[in-house]
Amino acid sequence: MSLLDMIQNSDQKMLPDHYKSLSVEEMEARVKELKDKMGSRIFIPGHHYQKDEVIQFADVTGDSLQLAQVSAKNSEAEYIVFCGVHFMAETADILTGDGQKVILPDMRAGCSMADMANIDQTERGWTEMQQTFGDTIIPLTYVNSTAAIKSFVGENGGATVTSSNAKKMLEWAFTQKERILFLPDQHLGRNTAYDLGIPLDAMAVWDPILERFEYGGDLSQVRVILWKGHCSVHENFTVGNIEDLRANDPDTAIIVHPECSREVVAKSDYAGSTKYIIETIGNAEAGTKWAVGTEMNLVNRLTKQHPDKEVFSLNPQMCPCLTMNRIDLPHLLWTMETIENDEVMNQISVEPEIAKWAEVALERMLERV
Template sequence: MEAFEKGVEYFKSRRTQDQILTDIRTLKHELSHEIILLAHHYQQDEIVAIADIVGDSLKLAQEAAKIRNKKYIVFAGVHFMAESADILTPPDRVVLLPEPKAGCPLAEMADITEVESVWRTLKDQVDGKIIPVTYINSTAVIKAFVGRNGGTVCTSGNAGKIFDWALKQGDKILFLPDRYLGENTALAKGIPPELIYHLKGDMLNPVFQEDIHTAKVLLWDGYCSVHRRFKTEDVAHIRKKYPGVRVIVHPECSHDVVAQADDSGSTEKILRQVEQSKSGSVWAVGTEAHMVNRLQDMFPDKTILQLSNPGYQCVTMSMTTPEKLHHLLSELSKGHVIHQVRVKPDIARDAYTALNKMLDITG
């Protein structure tokens, strides 16, 4: 009897889910003259299936900048991505986030008060010109900070090029907020570990060690809570279980893991590598679990494994649900605009300078 009741409950909730998805499609169709839905690869499958454009943070920022004929950009992702879309689009575009609490823990690890305190102390105590560079996974105020101070933005795909540019402009890079992407990029450029300095401790009253003066790269102490979880033991285990497996990881993973993988790269690069590999290839992928599962659905002729079974989901990416998207669209259909993400004009101006410089450098 209990099993029967559970079965009834399951079918009721399944029917509700299916109905919500049908309603979303209807609302999207009704509003199609004025809305476009962008979704990050780490979103739930149901959201990705109905999105107009799917991509990583760089691709979505570039696509948002190209949108001309839609007033509302509905962004199924996290807060900093919606901010980038707002910064890169004209003022009459309205960017909406279905779940306003969906922030990125990594982006939030660089607090502007702490960053400015460190910056003042660095300028005061450390010789040489420092160029601030922030990963695109950062808040608009941090992008504005680097824009105001002669720096730029990078992505996991172009960080190497941006490091080359920054080290031609100055003597050191202050890299925010992801220490692993910064370290992986610096080591890949041939910068030895002794010239990579890890900022740690009380950032409001920073105390620097002697080796900061010779360092080339200064790393903020942030990390992605998803990618940091992969360990070298995961790589060893999967290689033992699947001899011949190709291991590819995101550069937000620790350097030990990147060093033991066959390749590393942005979400878009991972997608490309798997797509271009031979039928029958076996891959272990160290990135967010929704994305890895979807790769298997997209390429059924290949075997795609989670690097660490059963995989790690990004909690805040998963906060955007079909229910929340449905709520936002149904309010919009009644003329109510909810959950708009709007960056203050002075912040948007400086952040735009930083983002635009990245596009100039990388072409």
């Protein structure tokens, strides 16, 4: 089920108007009051890309899988108010206990990348790939995918990957089958496979809209099939951005996320996961300059956290992730007040059969990293 279907089929309510008239100070005071009142009954994980107005109330910050795992370990919490996007809350629901409720403060907080691979497209594409290549393919999916895609991968012998462990998981996958189908982000798949020594001409792109391969050579030579999906934020960092910076400020180090294109990663000084970016800048010498190719809320936070360094976005025109920004202070307050009133709105609940196989895909990864 897509995010749009989820919203249309849910009993989601819209933010009441009176929250829009409250001052920031009033909302912050009320959230703090409710956090203190509910104590361990409520747990608020916040993704690195969230706004500061939300992150200030997070019990823990991190990447999507890390937050889901921490939520699962926090068995005292009755309510997990997940400040991230839809697929992240799904993963938290899969891993947390039956007695815990995972809530997404705004159901419109989706992920365009995750929505680029729906289950119907994937099953149709898989059928075509099996007809073309036979039983030689193992599917891998980035954790930035829907629960249904994770479930498909788990049921077909594959596993999930993160941007931190993608290389290790591709190495494992090649011990299982001759070819890999990588969903839904073509750039992470391409960059990781290239780092493993797979030539670009051994990678084909599967277009789920046109239901065909984008490949000009002999398909029998293909070792990696890349789903035609991408992150709308990271795809906006360009070679032009790098060339401009090299020409005008050559002393600046460029560090990017592997969701950026192969050309951008190749021309950057460093590339790695969000955790890698945070740690690299944190460990850098004072006085160094860093152009960062990732989401703006995180870049702005790194700028504030490291005043001894110059940290800025590689793309000066970059905006924060629009869907991640759906989670804001008014929605967080509204969610907490409904919980106080024993109401549960915008609960994320993954169907048991889907959750079963999605957890298999997650566990196959966790066993190897």
